[in-house]
Amino acid sequence: MILRKKLIAGNWKMNKTPAEALAPAQEIAVAVGKQPDVDVVICPPFTALTTVAPVLDGTLVKLGAQNMHPEASGAFTGEISAPMLRAFFATHVILGHSERRSYFGETDAFINQKVLAAFKNQLRPILCVGETLAERESGSTLKVVQTQTEKGLEGVSKDQAPGLIVAYEPVWAIGTGKVATTEQAQEVHAFIRDLLTKLFGEAAAQKVRILYGGSMKPANAPELLAQKDIDGGLIGGASLESRSFTELVKTAAAAK
Numbered sequence: 422m423i424l425r426k427k428l429i430a431g432n433w434k435m436n437k438t439p440a441e442a443l444a445p446a447q448e449i450a451v452a453v454g455k456q457p458d459v460d461v462v463i464c465p466p467f468t469a470l471t472t473v474a475p476v477l478d479g480t481l482v483k484l485g486a487q488n489m490h491p492e493a494s495g496a497f498t499g500e501i502s503a504p505m506l507r508a509f510f511a512t513h514v515i516l517g518h519s520e521r522r523s524y525f526g527e528t529d530a531f532i533n534q535k536v537l538a539a540f541k542n543q544l545r546p547i548l549c550v551g552e553t554l555a556e557r558e559s560g561s562t563l564k565v566v567q568t569q570t571e572k573g574l575e576g577v578s579k580d581q582a583p584g585l586i587v588a589y590e591p592v593w594a595i596g597t598g599k600v601a602t603t604e605q606a607q608e609v610h611a612f613i614r615d616l617l618t619k620l621f622g623e624a625a626a627q628k629v630r631i632l633y634g635g636s637m638k639p640a641n642a643p644e645l646l647a648q649k650d651i652d653g654g655l656i657g658g659a660s661l662e663s664r665s666f667t668e669l670v671k672t673a674a675a676a677k
């Protein structure tokens with residue numbers, strides 16, 4: 422069995438000016454910037470990449486963005502491209518977050534273009550999938566996750582697949598304090614792993630990290646991270662304070 426290194430990613434969403442981002446980034450770099458046991462990524466808003474990038478330079482903490490446009494440049498007012506992110510030495514990008522899907526109308530086809538663009542530009546995509554409460558209650562969770570995963574990954578090659586990161590984020594658990602039970606989460610994670618096996622083969626699928634996201638915090642993380650197919654977390658609220666975020670990294674290190 423392949424031992425997947427756990428990954429803890431902080432999604433700061435639309436929080437923190439460049440100046441406000443400085444102290445938490447420094448605190449995270451000091452607290453976990455040298456630990457090799459867990460991959461750590463922080464995803465500040467675009468404007469704060471300017472201040473966070475130099476702080477992470479020379480540490481093991483990686484820089485990520487929360488979104489990007491699939492094209493490299495052109496007339497796309499208000500958008501940011503993969504080469505622009507690479508210029509800040511970003512290594513990861515969150516794609517298809519449920520807030521992008523629901524508030525900005527992002528479709529699976531558009532998200533798929535971004536995933537392909539990320540690979541093309543040496544950025545690791547963190548593809549987010551997950552069902553709404555209504556979808557869970559109507560019994561369509563697995564069908565929704567299957568569609569989002571398969572459509573989001575169309576055209577990704579077997580060689581690229583091990584670099585992929587998937588985040589299962591039940592929409593009803595995001596920012597609500599309602600965390601999925603370990604059984605609910607593990608069931609969907611194992612289902613995603615099976616889908617990846619069908620798409621890319623066993624060896625590649627075993628290397629993909631599948632993160633859980635949705636009200637993960639230090640109190641509920643140990644149980645979630647102990648599940649066979651839960652390889653880390655995509656953390657929103659609890660990533661805004663360096664203390665809870667670094668605690669989550671330490672929990673992941675202990676959950677090996």
Ligand code: PGA
Nearest residue numbers: 595596635636656657658
């Ligand atoms: P949350 O957000 O941890 O605040 O629930 C997770 C996410 O949206 O990625």
